[in-house]
């Protein structure tokens with residue numbers, strides 16, 4: 521899933537979890553689960569930059585609008601951290617991926633507009649969940 525989708529998922533989770541360790545574990549697990557859902561990954565470095573920028577902008581906006589606390593940022597960090605290995609591999613610093621949902625046999629793939637829709641629909645649902653739970 522996209523950076524912003526992972527971040528929005530855990531922003532919603534952070535409204536219900538108060539233990540930092542449990543939030544970190546849950547955030548990492550959510551990354552795994554979301555990566556299993558068939559989806560289209562960001563196809564180019566430019567769009568990856570747009571995705572990361574959108575995720576950060578959404579996080580900052582929610583931060584100022586709802587003052588969700590530091591756990592919000594802590595959870596979002598753990599939600600997106602597994603994708604650091606994708607960047608490291610693409611830059612040549614890692615020979616392979618290790619996070620289980622990044623392995624080809626587990627990673628959900630859905631090409632084209634339906635794959636993009638899977639990301640967008642998930643992001644909107646997590647945003648609505650955040651608004652409901654906060």
Ligand SMILES: [Zn+2]
Nearest residue numbers: 521555602603
């Ligand atoms: Zn991932």
